[in-house]
Amino acid sequence: MGNTEKHIAKLREMRSTAMLGGGQKRIDAQHERGKLTARERINLLLDEGSFHEFGMMATHSLTTFGLDKQRFLGDAVVTGFGKIDGRPVAIYAQDFTVVGGSFSELQSQKICRICDKALEAGIPIFGLGDSGGARIQEGVRSLAAYGEVFVRNVMASGVVPQISLILGPCAGGAVYSPALTDFIIMAGQAYMFLTGPEVIKTVTGEMVSAEDLGGAAVHTGTSGVAHFACETEQEGLDLAKRILSYLPQNNTENAPRFVTGDPINRADEALNALIPDGPNSPYDIRDAIEAVFDRDSFLEVQPDYAANAVVGFARMDGYSVAIIANQPCFMAGALNIDASDKIARHVRIADAYNIPIVTFVDCPGFLPGTSQEYGGVIRHGAKVLYAYCEATVPMISLITRKSFGGAHLAMSSRQMRADFAFSWPTGQVAVMGAEGAANIIFRDEIKKAADPKVREQEMIEMYREEFMNPYRAADVGQIDEVIIPSETRPRLALALEVLRNKVAQNLPRKHGLCPV
Numbered sequence: 001m002g003n004t005e006k007h008i009a010k011l012r013e014m015r016s017t018a019m020l021g022g023g024q025k026r027i028d029a030q031h032e033r034g035k036l037t038a039r040e041r042i043n044l045l046l047d048e049g050s051f052h053e054f055g056m057m058a059t060h061s062l063t064t065f066g067l068d069k070q071r072f073l074g075d076a077v078v079t080g081f082g083k084i085d086g087r088p089v090a091i092y093a094q095d096f097t098v099v100g101g102s103f104s105e106l107q108s109q110k111i112c113r114i115c116d117k118a119l120e121a122g123i124p125i126f127g128l129g130d131s132g133g134a135r136i137q138e139g140v141r142s143l144a145a146y147g148e149v150f151v152r153n154v155m156a157s158g159v160v161p162q163i164s165l166i167l168g169p170c171a172g173g174a175v176y177s178p179a180l181t182d183f184i185i186m187a188g189q190a191y192m193f194l195t196g197p198e199v200i201k202t203v204t205g206e207m208v209s210a211e212d213l214g215g216a217a218v219h220t221g222t223s224g225v226a227h228f229a230c231e232t233e234q235e236g237l238d239l240a241k242r243i244l245s246y247l248p249q250n251n252t253e254n255a256p257r258f259v260t261g262d263p264i265n266r267a268d269e270a271l272n273a274l275i276p277d278g279p280n281s282p283y284d285i286r287d288a289i290e291a292v293f294d295r296d297s298f299l300e301v302q303p304d305y306a307a308n309a310v311v312g313f314a315r316m317d318g319y320s321v322a323i324i325a326n327q328p329c330f331m332a333g334a335l336n337i338d339a340s341d342k343i344a345r346h347v348r349i350a351d352a353y354n355i356p357i358v359t360f361v362d363c364p365g366f367l368p369g370t371s372q373e374y375g376g377v378i379r380h381g382a383k384v385l386y387a388y389c390e391a392t393v394p395m396i397s398l399i400t401r402k403s404f405g406g407a408h409l410a411m412s413s414r415q416m417r418a419d420f421a422f423s424w425p426t427g428q429v430a431v432m433g434a435e436g437a438a439n440i441i442f443r444d445e446i447k448k449a450a451d452p453k454v455r456e457q458e459m460i461e462m463y464r465e466e467f468m469n470p471y472r473a474a475d476v477g478q479i480d481e482v483i484i485p486s487e488t489r490p491r492l493a494l495a496l497e498v499l500r501n502k503v504a505q506n507l508p509r510k511h512g513l514c515p516v
């Protein structure tokens with residue numbers, strides 16, 4: 001064997017060792033728990049054979065608290081670059097077989113290295129989490145190490161897409177890096193919490209399981225921390241690829257076009273029957289979204305959180321579009337604190353990544369009540385106003401039914417930078433609902449009437465007749481055009497085409513003060 005051959009053989013041997021992470025026993029234990037290894041996950045996410053690992057030989061040199069016996073090639077994270085649907089991406093996957101995927105100084109250096117290059121090159125970053133948090137044996141080193149990653153997350157925010165998958169425990173400091181990224185998918189046996197059940201028991205005496213504390217149902221349904229829950233890791237990885245398909249490589253590019261073959265002139269007669277006769281009867285706005293955009297292209301984001309708002313992505317003529325909608329079949333589509341957060345975030349994501357926004361409006365207004373006022377619905381609702389006012393991407397609104405009061409303004413009104421505002425003939429643009437309005441402005445007249453109940457009904461009808469339509473708003477240019485529901489797809493398709501090269505800019509500033 002020649003000298004070079006010997007070197008190559010040694011490298012091959014080291015690579016084989018590194019590929020085993022914390023060793024075969026740990027890999028078997030990972031599989032026995034029904035979890036995949038870091039490398040298996042990477043291979044499922046990336047195009048076949050496209051992964052190139054970087055940092056495989058990195059090893060720490062610490063000796064405290066037995067760390068000298070926990071020295072593994074590559075440490076507890078696998079990092080590198082590969083491709084998804086032919087697009088270059090950076091990726092890191094925490095390796096639970098190595099000291100529980102715990103976050104070390106070296107892990108941080110490896111992650112920061114690929115993040116820095118991804119940011120310079122303008123390519124998306126995928127993070128696959130499976131970690132017990134800061135490596136306790138490293139003490140403050142691992143805390144500082146987190147700080148380095150958080151800075152990268154923030155610097156990359158809105159510049160390159162960052163998608164996080166949580167595929168195991170994500171404890172302590174491990175939660176904050178995903179929380180700073182654009183999307184969080186929790187799949188398989190994922191859970192996230194800052195302080196674990198043991199700590200909670202010690203501090204508060206409360207007994208709670210890891211699942212009940214930070215399982216996928218908690219974070220996609222209650223806290224709103226995560227955006228998607230998937231049964232299996234495979235489903236989560238497939239979903240991550242699908243999310244990327246709606247996003248550009250970076251904020252200077254547009255998302256790729258995927259021609260679906262769905263004709264843009266397709267009229268959908270079923271839309272003419274979507275709005276029920278009863279003014280407060282529910283219907284599912286997702287039926288309208290599905291009918292209007294390219295077939296099977298709608299991906300709902302945060303489907304289990306604040307269901308009174310629907311947000312997501314779809315395609316029109318193959319081009320990526322962000323969708324915001326009120327959902328009349330949940331809380332009548334009223335805006336509340338959680339829905340405001342959900343909408344504002346999605347508007348900002350779309351704006352950061354040059355994705356046009358289409359807003360479907362059927363909203364009776366902000367939800368009244370002390371819990372909302374005490375919870376700061378003014379501040380949270382202001383985020384929606386702020387996000388729309390700040391956005392410079394093409395924006396189109398479509399009123400399907402109610403567009404009352406603050407909601408009319410908040411939900412992408414012409415005055416707040418919507419480029420085009422459409423309404424179906426069933427649209428109702430008014431300061432408030434007819435019942436409330438009649439009882440305020442005709443209060444005396446109703447009180448003095450021979451039969452106040454009858455008079456009240458007459459006044460409600462009169463108000464409804466006058467204002468509960470889209471034409472008063474169209475008169476004054478708040479609505480550009482009243483359209484027949486079946487015409488919606490061709491109308492939106494043309495409007496989006498007209499706006500494709502829209503140029504709009506805000507004044508230079510360090511940054512605005514979004515009411516967080």
Ligand code: HXC
Binds near residue numbers: 134136
């Ligand atoms: C060092 C760790 C570790 C950690 C796990 N391990 N977490 N080692 N530092 N943070 C080790 C375990 O000792 C074990 O080693 C191996 O990884 C596998 O862990 P298990 O406990 O056997 O696995 P499991 O039963 O699945 O439990 C996983 C777990 C649990 C729930 C994550 O390990 C755990 O509670 N870890 C500590 C979580 C935590 O408190 N993290 C917060 C750190 S402080 P052996 O060799 O015994 O098999 C923090 C603050 C940062 O993160 C704040 C920044 C903002």
